[in-house]
Structures are given as structure tokens and as C-alpha cells.
Amino acid sequence: MLPLISFWPVQLALVAVFCYAITLFIRKIVLVALQQLRTQRSLVTRINNVLPQTQCGQCGHPGCLPYARAISSGEASNKCPPGGKETLFELARLLNEPIRELDPAHGTFKAFSVAVIREEECIGCTKCIQACPVDAILGGPKRMHTVIESECTGCDLCVEPCPVDCIDMVAPTAVPEHAILDSRSVSVQKSGART
Amino acid sequence: MSVYRQLATRLLGHDSLFVRRTFGGIHPPAFKQHSLRSRIMDTPIPAQLHIPLNTTQRESLSMLVAIGERVRKYQKLAEVSLGDDHGTSLPVHAPTSGVMRALALAPVADHESSEQLCLTLEADGRDEAIALRPEANAAIERLSGAEIQVRIRDAGILGMGGAGFPTAVKIESGNGFGVELLIINCAECEPYISADEALIRERAEHVVAGAELLRRACSARRLVIAIEDSKNDAIAALRQALESETVLETRCELIVIPAKYPAGSERQLIECLTGVEVPSAEYPTGSGILVQNCGTAHASYEAVVLGRPCISRITTLCGEALLTPKNFEVLLGSSIDFLFGLCGLKQADLSRSVLGGSLMGRELASTESVVCKTTNCLIAAGRGELPAAPAEQACIRCGFCADVCPARLLPQQLLAHCKTGDSIELIEHGLLDCIECGACDYICPSHIPLVSAFKDSKLSIDERQRDRQRSKYWQNRFQFRQYRIKKDKEQSLASRAEARKSSLEPIEQAASEAAADGAGGFSKEQASREIAAAVARVKARRGASSSDKDESK
Numbered sequence: 023m024l025p026l027i028s029f030w031p032v033q034l035a036l037v038a039v040f041c042y043a044i045t046l047f048i049r050k051i052v053l054v055a056l057q058q059l060r061t062q063r064s065l066v067t068r069i070n071n072v073l074p075q076t077q078c079g080q081c082g083h084p085g086c087l088p089y090a091r092a093i094s095s096g097e098a099s100n101k102c103p104p105g106g107k108e109t110l111f112e113l114a115r116l117l118n119e120p121i122r123e124l125d126p127a128h129g130t131f132k133a134f135s136v137a138v139i140r141e142e143e144c145i146g147c148t149k150c151i152q153a154c155p156v157d158a159i160l161g162g163p164k165r166m167h168t169v170i171e172s173e174c175t176g177c178d179l180c181v182e183p184c185p186v187d188c189i190d191m192v193a194p195t196a197v198p199e200h201a202i203l204d205s206r207s208v209s210v211q212k213s214g215a216r217t
Numbered sequence: 218m219s220v221y222r223q224l225a226t227r228l229l230g231h232d233s234l235f236v237r238r239t240f241g242g243i244h245p246p247a248f249k250q251h252s253l254r255s256r257i258m259d260t261p262i263p264a265q266l267h268i269p270l271n272t273t274q275r276e277s278l279s280m281l282v283a284i285g286e287r288v289r290k291y292q293k294l295a296e297v298s299l300g301d302d303h304g305t306s307l308p309v310h311a312p313t314s315g316v317m318r319a320l321a322l323a324p325v326a327d328h329e330s331s332e333q334l335c336l337t338l339e340a341d342g343r344d345e346a347i348a349l350r351p352e353a354n355a356a357i358e359r360l361s362g363a364e365i366q367v368r369i370r371d372a373g374i375l376g377m378g379g380a381g382f383p384t385a386v387k388i389e390s391g392n393g394f395g396v397e398l399l400i401i402n403c404a405e406c407e408p409y410i411s412a413d414e415a416l417i418r419e420r421a422e423h424v425v426a427g428a429e430l431l432r433r434a435c436s437a438r439r440l441v442i443a444i445e446d447s448k449n450d451a452i453a454a455l456r457q458a459l460e461s462e463t464v465l466e467t468r469c470e471l472i473v474i475p476a477k478y479p480a481g482s483e484r485q486l487i488e489c490l491t492g493v494e495v496p497s498a499e500y501p502t503g504s505g506i507l508v509q510n511c512g513t514a515h516a517s518y519e520a521v522v523l524g525r526p527c528i529s530r531i532t533t534l535c536g537e538a539l540l541t542p543k544n545f546e547v548l549l550g551s552s553i554d555f556l557f558g559l560c561g562l563k564q565a566d567l568s569r570s571v572l573g574g575s576l577m578g579r580e581l582a583s584t585e586s587v588v589c590k591t592t593n594c595l596i597a598a599g600r601g602e603l604p605a606a607p608a609e610q611a612c613i614r615c616g617f618c619a620d621v622c623p624a625r626l627l628p629q630q631l632l633a634h635c636k637t638g639d640s641i642e643l644i645e646h647g648l649l650d651c652i653e654c655g656a657c658d659y660i661c662p663s664h665i666p667l668v669s670a671f672k673d674s675k676l677s678i679d680e681r682q683r684d685r686q687r688s689k690y691w692q693n694r695f696q697f698r699q700y701r702i703k704k705d706k707e708q709s710l711a712s713r714a715e716a717r718k719s720s721l722e723p724i725e726q727a728a729s730e731a732a733a734d735g736a737g738g739f740s741k742e743q744a745s746r747e748i749a750a751a752v753a754r755v756k757a758r759r760g761a762s763s764s765d766k767d768e769s770k
Contacts, residue, residue: 077690077695085695108681111639156694157701175691 065094065116072112074105077155078177080129085155093117103129104176135191136174137181142165143188150189152181171195225682234398234441234472235621239489239622242477243656245576247447249411250607251540252535257415259546261560266550267335269325269589270309271375272297275334279306282317282365289314290346291526294336299383307383310526312548314473317341324586326352326572326595327391327554328379331582338550349524354493357430357465357522365434365521372520374527374590377512378402378481379573381591384513388435390502397505399437400490401428401514403444404474404481410594412531413511415544417444417451429467431509434517442511443486447476478576479654483508485623497650512593518675520613532556534593537599538566547592553584557597563701568603571596597697610663618657618667624650628657628667635670640678648674 027034050122072092081101083089086152099113100122114121124131139159158174161167169180171194174207181189265663270278277298283287296306316340323335338769360368370385385709390468401424417424418736425442432440444452456470474480484495487506495501501508512531515674535542547556553570571578572586573594580596588595596603616649618628626647634642648671657667 070692071688073688075691075695077691086692092444108640108684109636112641115641155698157689158694173694175516 046102068089068116069093069099069113072109072116073102074109074176076104076177078104078175078179080104080178082128098122098125100125101128103131104130104134109151134194136171136177136194137169137176137178138171138190138192139167139169139192140188141168143186147185149183149185153183155179172201230684233425234439234470234490236472236474237489237492239477239480239485239623240625241621242479242485243621243659244476245408245478245659246533247476248408248575249414252409252411252544253415253418253531255541255543257419257531257544257546259590260551260556262340263551263555264340265552266312266315266338266340266548267323267552267587268294268309268312268338268550269323269327269587270297270334270336271296271307271381272334273322273330273332275320278320278334280320284317284319286317287315288317289752290344291349292347292530293526297338299386305370305383305386305389308371308526309336310373310528310744311338311443312550313338313340314343314345314530316681324581324583325589326578326586326592327381327571327589327719328591329381331586333552334589344355351523353520354465354740360433360521362434363438363518365430367553368521368524369434369517369559372516372521372526374513374516376510377508377516377590377593379593381589384509384516384517386430387507387509388431389433390500391437391507394502394505396435396437396502396507397492398439398441398507398554399428399432399435400486400506400508401431401440401442401509401511402481402483402486403442403448403455403511404486405448406445406476406478407576408478409535409574409578409596410618412533412534412544412593414448414451415533416515416531417448417511418454421454422461423518424467425455425458425467425469426522427432427514427516428469428509428511429465430517430702431514432467432469434459435507437507438702438721441490442469442471442488443474444471445476445480446473478656478685479652482623482652482654497647505628527590530588530590530592532588533594534560534597536571536597537602538563538568538597547588549589550587552587553581553595556588556595557584560597562597563599566599568598568600571598571603576659577653606658606666607664609665611612612663612665615662617660617662621660623654623656623658624652628671631674632665632667634669635674638674638677640674640681643674643678648678649674 023120034104066087067090070087073086073090075086077085078105079085081089081092083092089097089102093113099117099119100110100112101124102109103124105113110124111121113119137158144166146161146162146166148163148167150167151159151161155177156173158170159167159180160170169189174194176191178191181191224229266321272278277300279296279298280294281296282292282294290296290311290313292311293308294311294317295309297309298306308671317336318339319337321333321337322332323337324331325333325335327333366385366388369388370383375381376387387490393432403413403417403424405411419559428440428442444455446452451472454559459467459469466751472490474486479485480489483501486508488494493504493506495504495506499671516527516530520527529546531544532547533542533544534556539557540563542560544560545556549560557570570584572581575580578594578596598615612629612632614629616629619626622628624647631643631646631648631651634646634648651668651671652737653668653672655668658665661667
């Protein structure tokens with residue numbers, strides 16, 4: 023090796039530099055490709071991530087994911103009142119469409135509110151528990167029910183089935199903790215606790 | 218990129234630190250001369266102190282004294298936990314002796330929050346102190362970085378520059394990255410504020426010693442004091458202190474930077490001295506640089522060398538409504554009314570009271586607010602001084618705001634996006650890098666309140682990000698519910714099948730027994746015979762009971 027270096031020092035140096043440059047270049051390409059793979063998700067998932075996940079059904083679909091699927095197959099993206107203006111903007115940007123006003127047939131922008139059960143009037147029919155998309159209502163048959171405020175999405179779905187009309191939508195008392203710290207988020211994989 | 222920069226720093230050695238021209242900035246009149254006319258004065262002890270506890274939640278407090286208890290000066294009153302992400306707590310000490318009276322929310326002159334939990338201390342005026350234990354010089358030389366850090370924490374020192382980040386936590390965060398350079402920020406660039414300048418003018422030796430202690434605490438290789446060229450007295454005092462260093466051995470350097478607003482902003486100062494642009498949404502510690510305020514250095518000196526906890530700070534009192542503006546060494550928890558009174562407030566002249574300087578300051582809701590560890594300046598503005606901005610006019614696209622923005626943003630473009638509320642565009646245009654210095658507001662010929670629009674948009678972006686997290690949580694809950702329903706259904710199906718199986722079991726058992734008895738297996742004839750027998754039995758019983766009834770009749 024040494025006589026080789028002493029014989030062609032400049033040429034070998036050039037080759038070394040060239041190899042180094044090639045290595046860097048390939049590394050860069052691989053990194054970019056990996057990055058793209060990582061960020062590339064299906065359109066439905068990306069739309070679903072923009073939707074507010076209240077699962078309220080005001081768009082006419084049973085939940086946010088079905089609506090995301092509908093949007094990706096061509097439905098209008100301006101049917102989501104709980105998402106507010108930001109969702110409209112972000113969906114329009116995602117779909118490369120002009121920004122449209124909210125479709126008034128599906129409701130209007132409203133401030134975030136949560137459900138509260140007037141507990142003395144509750145008859146314990148469990149209908150609201152079955153209606154709640156996020157298991158935010160606690161109670162049993164012929165026992166008083168109550169809404170866990172920090173879990174409530176304000177979707178309104180429990181109000182209609184109540185036979186005694188004892189559920190009100192009110193302004194939340196505090197910012198729910200998980201809105202700030204996402205430390206105790208439930209995931210499907212971790213759900214083995216149920217027996 | 219920082220790897221190459223570090224390499225360059227190593228290769229270039231000492232010469233990597235020189236003053237560079239930074240982008241943007243303005244040169245507003247300083248208005249510091251009035252408050253710098255007199256020396257730093259001690260205040261008399263007020264009758265009542267509301268000692269701010271730096272929190273609004275009682276849960277984060279652990280009280281060490283009871284209401285009604287007598288306390289002495291320097292006594293530790295409470296430990297305030299700083300939340301999970303800091304993992305430490307901040308002690309609060311008594312500024313004077315007296316009796317604890319109450320714990321309640323009170324207005325505080327803080328840049329972040331307008332109300333905090335405060336401990337009310339009724340001073341007895343005797344100022345009885347717990348004996349402090351000053352360290353001998355030799356002992357200080359032997360102190361390790363960790364020991365210094367513990368003492369700084371125990372003294373309850375927060376960043377005195379204004380942001381109020383706990384100093385011990387900041388040092389700790391630097392330790393993870395390995396700090397190359399510690400900058401002591403003496404560039405007090407905002408108009409009206411002169412607290413740091415006054416401090417350096419009179420106690421430069423202590424500031425230098427405190428800086429050296431901070432350097433040892435974060436084990437930085439280089440220590441630099443950066444000061445603006447407009448502060449001649451302070452520069453002279455620092456030079457003298459560096460030449461006649463007595464407290465601690467130090468290799469501290471002094472760099473004079475050109476006076477400009479905002480030269481004292483952390484990122485701008487770092488860029489000016491090192492040329493390093495701290496990446497957005499990162500702390501300078503990631504680039505191996507730590508910046509501490511000179512007030513913090515002074516407080517650290519007092520904490521480590523004199524053993525004195527942080528119970529007072531230097532605060533500038535100025536403004537045309539005061540007869541004698543000056544810098545006071547204020548006991549924490551003194552009310553602003555009391556301080557204005559000491560300076561001869563002309564009540565008829567007072568138009569508004571402002572916390573901080575004229576550009577980044579915040580108007581105080583009430584003059585009953587109390588001084589906390591971050592209160593650097595209080596302005597009692599006279600009539601005509603700091604007037605409310607004239608009516609907003611249309612943007613004429615002069616571009617001055619882009620010229621002066623130290624973060625190299627395009628304020629007029631940002632404003633357009635603020636008006637439509639398009640948060641993605643705002644983030645892409647770097648709104649989150651805005652340091653809210655107010656240079657664009659100052660220069661705008663149309664008097665457009667740009668910074669307040671930016672602040673509102675930042676808040677709404679924050680809210681949007683919180684909403685996103687909340688949505689994520691709801692999504693998980695929804696998926697979990699669907700999973701649960703599916704599981705329930707499967708389980709009920711399984712249990713029903715099992716129930717059917719178990720209900721069949723006894724019959725099969727009986728059949729097998731019968732088979733064993735009769736040895737002929739289960740036969741239809743036998744079954745029908747048994748059923749007929751059972752029916753006959755029932756009939757017989759019925760007939761008997763009916764005959765019984767007949768007899769009774």
C-alpha cells in the first residue's frame with residue numbers, strides 16, 4: 023500500500039475524495055427516501071388526522087374516519103362544524119382546493135361544549151352510555167349516570183336518546199389535562215386490561 | 218451543522234468570538250439617564266409584604282411555616298414544585314422578620330402572569346435575621362460544579378432578566394449537552410431599564426465572581442461578559458473588576474457590543490458574538506452555549522459566597538410621574554404603590570404604570586401589584602409619555618418592518634396571514650421565531666399594532682396544537698370503544714356457546730348413566746315409557762287433589 027501511495031499520491035487522493043463524495047451522496051439519497059417513506063401515509067389517514075375526532079356525525083357519516091374516506095373519494099370537505107375554520111383551511115390545503123365556507127346544511131361553528139347530566143333527573147336507562155362514541159359516560163342500569171368531563175368530545179349524540187331530557191351541553195369548566203399532557207393516552211394495543 | 222461549527226470553533230480557537238453585525242434592530246432613545254443619576258438605594262421595610270410564590274396552584278406548594286407563625290429574615294417559607302418536566306422545586310424565603318398572615322391570590326408584576334399565590338407577611342420592623350454562613354475564599358475555590366448548582370437552587374434564584382426560568386434548571390439542561398461558552402448578558406437594550414447597568418456600576422466585582430461561579434456550575438470552557446457600548450461607567454467598572462479580581466480566579470473576557478435594540482435578546486446576542494444562529498424551537502444549549510443575565514450572576518454570588526438566599530432584586534423606578542427616579546434594591550413582595558411613594562409619585566401626572574421597558578412592557582392593571590423575582594423595571598408614565606398608539610392606518614408596504622426585524626421575518630406578510638387566521642402559513646413564515654421585541658411596531662409609519670396581532674396568533678396556534686392533541690386522544694378513545702364492543706360481542710357469543718354446551722351436559726351424563734344401567738343404551742321406547750309414567754304420576758296427583766277438594770265441599 024505504501025509504495026502505491028508514494029507512487030501516485032495525487033491520483034489516490036483524488037480517488038479517495040471522489041469515493042467520499044459518492045458515499046455522502048448515496049447516504050443523502052437513502053436518507054431522503056427513508057424520510058419520504060416515513061411521511062407518506064394514505065390520504066385517508068392524513069384527512070382523518072385533520073378532522074376533529076368528535077365522532078359527532080354532523081357530516082352525515084357515522085364518525086370521522088368514514089367521512090375521511092368519503093372525502094378522499096370526492097365528497098365536499100366543508101361539512102365539519104366542530105373542526106372550525108382551521109379544519110376547513112387545512113383540508114382545503116391538503117386536497118389542493120380553494121377554501122370554501124362551511125356548508126350550513128350541516129350546522130354552524132360553535133364554541134366547544136361538554137355534556138352534563140342533571141343527576142337527580144336521571145332514571146338510569148343507559149341509552150346515553152350506548153350512544154357515547156368515546157365511553158365518556160359512567161353508570162349502570164337503574165343507577166345514576168354521569169359524564170366524565172375530561173373525556174367528553176361535545177358531540178351531542180347523548181342528548182337525543184335521553185328519554186327524560188336530562189342532558190345539557192355547557193361550557194367546559196377547565197382545559198382537560200390530556201389536552202396539555204398526552205401522557206396517559208389509551209391505545210388499542212394496550213387494551214389487554216379488560217377481562 | 219452544529220458539528221461543523223464546533224469543529225470550526227475548535228480550529229479557530231479564540232478568534233471565533235468577535236462582534237458581528239446582526240440583522241435588523243432599532244435605535245430608540247434610551248431614557249436611562251434619569252434613573253442612573255443616583256446610586257442603588259435600599260428601601261425601608263414596608264409594613265406588609267405579599268411574597269409571590271411563582272404559582273397559582275395550591276397543590277404545587279409545600280408550606281414550611283404556618284399562618285400566624287413568626288418568621289425571621291432569610292427563613293425558608295415554602296417549596297414550590299415546578300411541575301413534572303423540571304423535576305425540582307423552588308424555595309421561597311422571608312425578606313424580613315414578622316408574622317405570616319395569609320396565603321391568597323394577589324396581583325404580581327410578572328411578565329408572564331398577572332396573578333400569583335402570595336404569602337402575606339406582616340413585618341415587625343425589627344429585621345431579625347437567621348445568621349448566614351459565608352464561605353471562606355479557599356472553601357469556594359474547592360466547591361464543585363454540582364455543589365454550586367445545589368446552592369443556587371437552594372437560594373431560589375430565577376433568571377433575573379425577565380423570563381424567570383429557574384437558574385439551576387437552566388444549568389442542568391446545559392449539562393446534558395456540554396456547554397462550551399457561557400455568556401453573561403449585560404446588554405440591557407430596552408429603553409428605561411437601567412437595573413443591570415446600575416448593578417454593574419456599583420457591584421462589578423460581585424457580578425464577575427458570580428459569573429465565574431456560574432461558569433464552574435455549568436463547566437463551560439469560556440466565560441464572556443457582553444455589554445453594550447453605551448454603558449461607559451459599567452464598562453469601566455467591569456474592566457477594573459477584571460483586573461483586580463480578589464474573590465475568585467477567573468479567565469473572564471469582556472466583549473463590548475454596539476448598542477442596538479434588541480441586542481440583549483438571547484438569540485441576537487449569541488448571533489452577534491459567535492455567528493451561530495440558534496435553530497428555531499431549540500434552546501441555545503443545543504449549540505453548546507448558555508446565556509445568563511448579570512443579575513442572576515450577582516444573585517448567584519450572594520447565594521454561594523455569602524449564603525444569602527434571593528430575597529431582593531434591583532428594580533428600576535422611572536417615568537415622568539416620579540420626582541426622583543432611581544434604582545432600588547427592593548424586597549420581594551413590596552407593593553408598587555409603596556415604591557412609587559418612595560420616589561415621590563405625582564398622582565395627578567400618572568397616566569399609566571408599566572412593567573418592563575417601553576417596547577416590550579406590559580401595562581399593570583393595578584398599582585397594588587407586588588415585585589417578584591423578574592420585575593426589572595416599573596415605569597410611572599406621566600401625561601404625554603408613552604401615549605397610546607394613534608389610530609391604525611392602512612399598510613403602505615414600505616417594508617421598514619422587515620428591515621428592523623431581528624429574527625429576519627416579514628411582519629407585513631405575517632400580519633396578512635394573521636388576519637385570515639391561516640396557522641399553517643403563519644408557521645411556515647416563522648411566526649414562532651418572533652421574539653415579540655416590538656421593533657416593527659416602533660418603526661411602522663402606519664401605527665399598525667403588529668406585535669399584539671402576532672401574540673394573539675401565537676396563542677391561537679398553541680390552542681390549535683392543543684386541539685390536535687385532544688383529537689388524537691379522542692381518536693384513541695373511539696378506537697378503543699370499537700375494539701371493546703367487538704371484543705364484548707365475541708365474548709358474549711363464546712359464553713353463549715359455552716352455556717349451551719353446559720346445559721346439554723347433564724342430559725348426556727344421564728343418558729350415559731342410563732346406558733350403563735340398562736346396558737342397552739339410550740332407547741326411544743324407554744324414554745317414552747318414562748315420560749308416560751311421569752304424566753300418569755302428575756294425573757294421579759291431580760285426581761287425588763280434586764277428590765280432596767270434593768270431600769272438603
